[in-house]
Amino acid sequence: MDTETKQPQELRIVAATVATQIETVMRADLEVALAGCDPLLIEVLQYSLFNGGKRIRPLLTVLCSRCCGRDDDALYLLATAFEYLHVATLMHDDVIDRAEQRRGQASVTARYGIAAAILAGDWLHARSMHLIGRLTGAEGLEIFCQATASMVNGEFEQLRYVGDTNTEERHYFAVIRQKTGNLIASTCAIGALFAGAEPAQQHALATYGDNIGAAFQVVDDLLDFLGDTGATGKKTGNDFIEGKITLPLLHALSRADTGTRQTIEALMRGDRTQPEAYAHLYALIDRLDGFNTAEQTARQLVDTALDALAIFSASDQEREHVALLKELACYILARKK
């Protein structure tokens, strides 16, 4: 998740401040946890963790805890755990996808090899669970581990639907909620749990996280078609090449007549690396209004996320943090990269 585009000023300041605090805490935590460790392990972890990431997950943990009235030093250590897990996931993903690049530089697997990427990912995974268990006990750990397990299941389900034009919208949403929504929800829920929130607040923040996570993924899938390569740093059309059936295509399929559906199916079965095939699919989705309806869906998800925050109406101080969560949700729709 990236927040640079059109972010309201207040959110931008808070995001930057929290990011700085998180990086300070990460460095301090690594110094303790890596004392006496192998220099290469230290180098790989530094390389993967300090590369300009926007620290959105820790920001969510911090804001959710603040909404529920807690803001202390330990919160930033807890928030760090979510960045660790996120980076662990990216390292393993890049091994799986044989990705050469990550955030404009060589991926860990490309630069240090598969062994380093898998093992350093495992190290971060263990460290993140250690911190969450220490700071939020078995209850936090259960939320977190279930989200991790669900993420893995989402990856397996996604593999199952590759190239399958019979994929239904509910399959798509099951995958994105498992891959992205649940983890963002756990990030928020554990922040609330840490602050000793009421179950209703914890549930509301989990719902918020689940829906902004899903919205984020829908926008990501839209940007794979509509994104400005200069801004995103990624080529468009990757999902088509990989055979991923995403929401714009699903919306188009749901409106296609028999002939058009057959054309789309033929494109999915054919050589998907051909630029003409991609241009053809793009034009069909556009004509069938797939992009606009997917954008509406993202908007609805954000609305659901905002609705969930309605239970927060207590003190002025909390209201300020809730307002930032709302801005963050709205920003997701506006992001261009």
Add this chain to the structure above:
Amino acid sequence: MDTETKQPQELRIVAATVATQIETVMRADLEVALAGCDPLLIEVLQYSLFNGGKRIRPLLTVLCSRCCGRDDDALYLLATAFEYLHVATLMHDDVIDRAEQRRGQASVTARYGIAAAILAGDWLHARSMHLIGRLTGAEGLEIFCQATASMVNGEFEQLRYVGDTNTEERHYFAVIRQKTGNLIASTCAIGALFAGAEPAQQHALATYGDNIGAAFQVVDDLLDFLGDTGATGKKTGNDFIEGKITLPLLHALSRADTGTRQTIEALMRGDRTQPEAYAHLYALIDRLDGFNTAEQTARQLVDTALDALAIFSASDQEREHVALLKELACYILARKK
């Protein structure tokens, strides 16, 4: 770790009984944890977990808890967590080593691909921590996560010493204690913690585990030279081909005169896939008594493990479980595969 060879009858019966209980609990746990999950994820986990493993790690947890007076249903679920982590480690190792085979059948990565092996390993890693956190709280989780982090560091250090004939014995032991000793120690210590053992008992069992883990690794390194391929199912000489400097070689190097050391260095730098090079190294180690002294070292490690158990002398019932731990330690020296 494998226990078939020359195992005393009583240990064999207990090991088989515990293995059966563990498999029953694993199946029940997976049924809950994998409810509604992707069929391929379920298949991969079943394939990797139920393939004739000897369940030595869970056996250690069970025996250590019993030594400290606790034996109930939850113990077997806790013990299962160590088998999960072990299998997760094997899956990731096989991706790193591009291993085609595991226990005489296709490895997960060979059969289901890299993505399945990495992701299913992550799933088991998360599940094992979840169980340990739930059953032993932050204290158990801390022991466990530190052992996992240390294992990763041991792998990095091992990579650093590949082919380096200036490796010292203390480097070798640092690597094997981190890669094997610490995790076995945590398996034992968490069993004790679960039973509410006194710190002294927990410490004694951790020392026992650390030393049998190290002894196991020394024997493993010896079998890489001396093993009967028919019994072990592995070719000998793999460590030489991979450039691993193990204890028999280190002992030989410590006794070699300048000329012999230069010969060994030349062999390590040369084409290590040549059978003649391996035969030459083997003969040099044998002549310099490297195999016998490494075996003595393994014996000393087992003695240290047995000494640590001396604090257990309470009831007859505990004595029975302690006796099994002793038999298991001695068996490590006798194993031929």
